Amino acid sequence: MFFGRRWDQAGKVDEILGALRVGTDLVPVEHVAESVARFGDRYVGRVYTDHEVSCCQGTPSVMAAGLAARFAAKEATIKVLRPTGHQPDWRSIEIRRDPAGWCTLNLTDEAARMAREQGINNMAVSLTHEAGMAAAVVVAVCDGEKER
Numbered sequence: 001m002f003f004g005r006r007w008d009q010a011g012k013v014d015e016i017l018g019a020l021r022v023g024t025d026l027v028p029v030e031h032v033a034e035s036v037a038r039f040g041d042r043y044v045g046r047v048y049t050d051h052e053v054s055c056c057q058g059t060p061s062v063m064a065a066g067l068a069a070r071f072a073a074k075e076a077t078i079k080v081l082r083p084t085g086h087q088p089d090w091r092s093i094e095i096r097r098d099p100a101g102w103c104t105l106n107l108t109d110e111a112a113r114m115a116r117e118q119g120i121n122n123m124a125v126s127l128t129h130e131a132g133m134a135a136a137v138v139v140a141v142c143d144g145e146k147e148r
Contacts, residue, residue: 025075080140081118094106
């Protein structure tokens with residue numbers, strides 16, 4: 001069953017859910033580690049929220065991997081938002097970690113405005129890091145009438 005319908009009667013995804021957008025990004029953990037080492041709090045404070053930093057505590061390599069995954073998620077979110085002109089502030093795209101372990105997206109300010117104007121009414125994020133690389137995928141459901 002797919003949303004109360006049999007698979008052969010399901011129809012198109014956009015007819016059931018709305019238009020979908022997908023963004024993905026891949027970031028070398030070493031690039032983030034180098035930015036943290038070179039620019040310190042100036043870099044961290046410009047890109048990440050306090051919540052994001054608090055979720056990435058540990059050794060420098062653990063912190064860099066967590067921050068790199070969050071940076072990949074921010075980049076993937078930008079791809080979903082499709083900005084024209086300037087992009088939203090990094091900190092307006094926040095990756096929130098649920099106490100049970102999964103992550104969600106919290107948009108504020110310019111990022112939230114862009115999502116609202118484009119009819120994006122639901123977003124999901126998945127993060128991973130392994131073997132020196134961090135990746136993220138963001139999926140958004142849009143009101144078909146506002147899809148561009």
